[in-house]
Amino acid sequence: MTGRVFDIQRFCTHDGPGVRTTVFLKGCPLRCAWCHNPESQRAADELLFYRTRCIGCGVCDEACPYRDARRTLRDAALRRERCGGCSRCADACPTGAIERVGRDMTVGQVMEEVRGDVSYFRHSGGGVTLSGGEPMAQFQFTAALLEALRREGIHTAIETSGQGRLSDFLRAQPMTDLWLWDVKSLDGELYEKYTGLPLAAMLDNLRAVHRAGGNVLLRSIFIPELHDNAAHAGALADLLDGLDGVKVEYVAYHRLGISKLEKLGLPACGPAFRPPSAEEIRRFGARVDGLLKKRRTGSF
Missing domain, CATH: 3.20.20.70 (Aldolase class I)
Known part of the structure; x- marks a missing residue:
């Protein structure tokens, strides 16, 4: 269980x-x-975005498999609507600017x-x-x-x-x-x-x-x-x-x-x-x- x-x-x-x-x-x-x-x-997984940690490297965009969610990580409200919840962006982020919540x-x-x-x-x-x-x-x-x-x-x-x-x-x-x-x-x-x-x-x-x-x-x-x-x-x-x-x-x-x-x-x-x-x-x-x-x- x-x-x-x-x-x-x-x-x-x-x-x-x-x-x-x-x-x-x-x-x-x-x-x-x-x-x-x-x-x-x-209950679903969510992403926390720490704006001050973001260095604008674009690694999150490259990792994201959802076309409509790309290049929107600085617009968290838009990201929430379009995100598929895979959290690949969080796994890829080199500075910890994106954190997955939920397991x-x-x-x-x-x-x-x-x-x-x-x-x-x-x-x-x-x-x-x-x-x-x-x-x-x-x-x-x-x-x-x-x-x-x-x-x-x-x-x-x-x-x-x-x-x-x-x-x-x-x-x-x-x-x-x-x-x-x-x-x-x-x-x-x-x-x-x-x-x-x-x-x-x-x-x-x-x-x-x-x-x-x-x-x-x-x-x-x-x-x-x-x-x-x-x-x-x-x-x-x-x-x-x-x-x-x-x-x-x-x-x-x-x-x-x-x-x-x-x-x-x-x-x-x-x-x-x-x-x-x-x-x-x-x-x-x-x-x-x-x-x-x-x-x-x-x-x-």
Whole structure:
């Protein structure tokens, strides 16, 4: 069995406990306006073009078998429409200006890479995190990989948008030591506007996994223009109040995805959001904590 992978990063410290290896799977049903890994959205292979590395030698044109795609590597949008996806241009480029994103890997191949870090996992309490993209969009591969990791006693985590079939989440739950559950918005209209999918399915899956005994950590993205308000703070406190034992951490929006869109030849897919300051996140977190305390003590 193979899965679509676009990166494997070692020595990660922000994707669960301890030192971790994060396996990024390619393909996601969401189209978040703030996505920091836009190259993960499509399951198909893609090309990143690093304009500053290009020396104009023309080797890519000579390697390209698609007549309509030749001499268009500096026009990334046009290249995307006409490219046949063979990546011969990336293989031929002498400066690394063209990078192929996406590869098929078997469970065994992923495990071979992961095993090299087992000693770090053991000493730090770490393990492997499946991220994306959306791991649940490749559920059969994800499930097989979870089973292989569990057989070898490796701690497992899944970073998920919460979108997918409920039955898949419940099947994955016993094999998942930690769920890193993204909260993108708790306003149904805004959620659908900025991700392309309805909010209800995410919440249904979250509550079902929690009822099934899942160890869940909410990861709430924080964009001042969308989230720094009383309505979102109240909705987040309400959600936490109904999820006993679940905690939340706040993920600051950043603009790294914008440069990746340029390399993919894609336009910006949303408004120009502002990254928050640490103080803004601290204040918002304190606000949610205060509201949650009031709900749990009945002191409104």
